[in-house]
Amino acid sequence: MDLYEYQGKQVFARFGIPVSDGRLATTPEEARAAAEEIGGPVVVKAQVLTGGRGKAGGVKLADDPADAEAKARDILGLDINGHVVRKVWIEQASDIAKEYYLSITFDRGTKKPLFMLTTEGGVEIEQVAEENPDALARLHVDPLEDYQPYQGRRLVYGAAIDDPSEQKQILGIIEKLYRCFVESDAMLTEINPLIVTPEGEVRALDSKFTVDDSALYRHPDIAEMRDVEAADPHERLAREKGVTYVKLDGEVGILGNGAGLSMSTVDVVVVAGGRPANFCDLGGGGDAQGVVDALEVITSDDQVRSIFFNIFGGITRCDEVARGILTAVEQLKIELPIVVRLDGTNADEGRKILADAAPANLHVEPTMLEAAQRAVELAA
Amino acid sequence: MAVIVDNDTRLVVQGLTGSEGRFHGLRNRNYGTKVVAGVTPAKAGQDVEGIPVFNTVADAVQETGANTTLIFVPARFATDAIYEAVDAGIGTVICITEHIPAHEMLRVHTYIRGKGVMMIGPNCPGVLSPGKANVGIIPAEIFSEGSIGLVSRSGTLTYQIGHELTQLGLGNSTIVGIGGDPVVGSSFIDVLERFEADPETELIVLVGEIGGDEEEKAASFVQEHVTKPVLAYIAGFSAPPGKTMGHAGAIISGSSGTAQAKKEALEAVGIQVGTTPTQVAQLVAERFAART
Numbered sequence: 001m002d003l004y005e006y007q008g009k010q011v012f013a014r015f016g017i018p019v020s021d022g023r024l025a026t027t028p029e030e031a032r033a034a035a036e037e038i039g040g041p042v043v044v045k046a047q048v049l050t051g052g053r054g055k056a057g058g059v060k061l062a063d064d065p066a067d068a069e070a071k072a073r074d075i076l077g078l079d080i081n082g083h084v085v086r087k088v089w090i091e092q093a094s095d096i097a098k099e100y101y102l103s104i105t106f107d108r109g110t111k112k113p114l115f116m117l118t119t120e121g122g123v124e125i126e127q128v129a130e131e132n133p134d135a136l137a138r139l140h141v142d143p144l145e146d147y148q149p150y151q152g153r154r155l156v157y158g159a160a161i162d163d164p165s166e167q168k169q170i171l172g173i174i175e176k177l178y179r180c181f182v183e184s185d186a187m188l189t190e191i192n193p194l195i196v197t198p199e200g201e202v203r204a205l206d207s208k209f210t211v212d213d214s215a216l217y218r219h220p221d222i223a224e225m226r227d228v229e230a231a232d233p234h235e236r237l238a239r240e241k242g243v244t245y246v247k248l249d250g251e252v253g254i255l256g257n258g259a260g261l262s263m264s265t266v267d268v269v270v271v272a273g274g275r276p277a278n279f280c281d282l283g284g285g286g287d288a289q290g291v292v293d294a295l296e297v298i299t300s301d302d303q304v305r306s307i308f309f310n311i312f313g314g315i316t317r318c319d320e321v322a323r324g325i326l327t328a329v330e331q332l333k334i335e336l337p338i339v340v341r342l343d344g345t346n347a348d349e350g351r352k353i354l355a356d357a358a359p360a361n362l363h364v365e366p367t368m369l370e371a372a373q374r375a376v377e378l379a380a
Numbered sequence: 381m382a383v384i385v386d387n388d389t390r391l392v393v394q395g396l397t398g399s400e401g402r403f404h405g406l407r408n409r410n411y412g413t414k415v416v417a418g419v420t421p422a423k424a425g426q427d428v429e430g431i432p433v434f435n436t437v438a439d440a441v442q443e444t445g446a447n448t449t450l451i452f453v454p455a456r457f458a459t460d461a462i463y464e465a466v467d468a469g470i471g472t473v474i475c476i477t478e479h480i481p482a483h484e485m486l487r488v489h490t491y492i493r494g495k496g497v498m499m500i501g502p503n504c505p506g507v508l509s510p511g512k513a514n515v516g517i518i519p520a521e522i523f524s525e526g527s528i529g530l531v532s533r534s535g536t537l538t539y540q541i542g543h544e545l546t547q548l549g550l551g552n553s554t555i556v557g558i559g560g561d562p563v564v565g566s567s568f569i570d571v572l573e574r575f576e577a578d579p580e581t582e583l584i585v586l587v588g589e590i591g592g593d594e595e596e597k598a599a600s601f602v603q604e605h606v607t608k609p610v611l612a613y614i615a616g617f618s619a620p621p622g623k624t625m626g627h628a629g630a631i632i633s634g635s636s637g638t639a640q641a642k643k644e645a646l647e648a649v650g651i652q653v654g655t656t657p658t659q660v661a662q663l664v665a666e667r668f669a670a671r672t
Binding site for chain 1: 455456479480481482483486487489490491517518519521522532533534535536537538539540543560562563587589590591592593597613615616617618619620623624625626627628629630634639655656657658
């Protein structure tokens with residue numbers, strides 16, 4: 001789960017990482033009131049879960065409350081990479097002397113948290129890593145050894161930060177960010193830029209924060225930060241129904257069982273020349289209710305022209321799945337063409353059940369590729 | 381031979397008295413696996429159709445000589461169960477549980493590496509050595525005995541490919557589902573190493589998917605250390621970046637972890653990558669026919 005900038009900063013603040021004073025606003029009027037409370041010039045920042053908002057005009061400086069209201073009016077409703085701005089963060093404007101970068105990522109490759117620190121902040125870190133790798137201090141932390149202060153010193157010296165006051169402040173932030181990363185079950189915590197003001201004060205000016213979905217049960221405060229309205233409406237419905245679903249941009253609705261087979265089904269539709277409308281994993285089950293819920297989500301997408309059911313029965317028996325499909329088709333009164341491919345445990349019985357019932361819009365195909373081709377034809 | 385589980389496997393099931401544990405524990409026993417014990421705290425003295433239940437793994441090991449554990453414990457208690465098994469001297473841990481927090485697995489991974497324990501999973505279907513032992517939830521009836529080693533991050537996709545191989549008259553030495561989480565106990569490399577050393581395995585099929593770089597690492601490992609032929613399949617060519625595709629570990633982060641990059645890495649070391657699961661099975665059959 002990704003957090004908005006302001007949410008990430010709220011979590012940072014709980015761990016003692018310095019951030020600027022700010023308020024959330026959803027209307028221009030609220031933005032004005034927020035600017036009045038904060039006093040002085042403010043920055044109006046679009047809150048979206050995507051990058052590139054600065055270039056898209058989503059971050060603007062405002063001299064006074066009236067200006068903050070005007071800037072918020074410009075930014076609210078803006079479409080940034082397909083994300084419509086519904087909230088702005090009004091923050092005390094900061095004077096910036098230097099821009100650094102500090103992050104911790106969950107490094108799957110080494111199976112360790114990875115720190116990165118550089119004085120070349122404010123730009124994409126990939127760019128720094130490519131163009132000036134020596135400027136980027138990197139350090140892995142052994143998960144059992146945990147963070148030790150010497151590691152912070154190595155990072156600070158490695159990034160060639162030589163001002164003693166900056167060193168001291170950044171060492172504190174490094175340790176707090178590590179605690180924040182581990183104790184929040186984060187997959188990513190990034191501060192870019194980590195600024196130094198002309199007075200020498202170090203502060204987090206932005207945040208990028210991703211939390212492990214599997215650990216949300218022990219972070220109810222973070223779990224409730226989820227902005228359900230920002231999600232794609234089909235994905236929101238899927239979440240409510242407990243269906244594993246990802247919206248794609250095509251016409252062939254897809255339902256498979258198991259993550260790998262479902263991904264493979266999406267790929268095979270592309271191989272067959274079609275455009276998948278979604279990824280949907282029925283999971284290990286395949287009971288009638290699971291099929292009904294999944295089909296309800298898939299057919300909520302008006303773009304869908306045909307549905308491809310790709311089931312491999314393991315523990316799940318194909319005859320059970322076949323009955324589930326018939327129940328769902330009847331219950332939801334689905335008229336779209338449905339192509340079914342069943343294989344594995346009790347596949348013959350399953351195919352027979354479908355053949356005997358034989359709803360006019362149901363097509364049974366013997367292999368994955370043939371079924372994909374048929375589903376693509378029927379979507380045309 | 382075969383790898384990880386075989387006739388010498390003496391299995392304890394942690395969570396045997398739960399519904400999943402019971403169902404699959406008994407299924408594994410019916411297959412012929414030596415299921416010697418179950419562990420559920422506060423249920424010592426009970427039995428599940430004759431399989432004795434103990435309070436602790438240590439008791440189960442002492443009383444029954446268990447050497448392998450199968451974990452069906454719910455996510456929030458699963459890492460505790462793993463540590464308990466390792467500290468009781470269990471050498472092979474197979475964890476089916478899904479949704480274990482990734483940070484917990486970082487610590488487990490580091491801990492077990494230091495102990496020389498073989499761990500498969502979590503979020504995996506388990507390990508099946510046809511004709512010898514089945515540990516986990518793999519439907520054994522769709523596989524047959526043979527000499528193809530199969531290692532995969534996915535359950536049903538593995539069954540699909542195994543089923544197609546069976547249709548073509550080809551069997552497996554061992555099927556290993558390493559799991560779909562970002563951090564799992566064993567990587568492709570750990571299993572490839574076992575298959576390379578296993579005299580019963582003649583050919584290896586690797587089934588990968590988007591996310592992480594384990595397929596790329598496997599490609600380098602094959603080039604340097606594997607003499608047996610390897611074929612591969614990768615799922616997720618059409619997956620959008622930043623979206624978790626069913627498995628917690630199946631996510632393209634920025635531009636890394638794409639199916640295309642994995643395919644290229646594998647092909648660069650001469651590993652053929654099939655376009656569909658069916659095609660992989662056909663390639664295996666062709667390669668096999670050419671060998672014998």
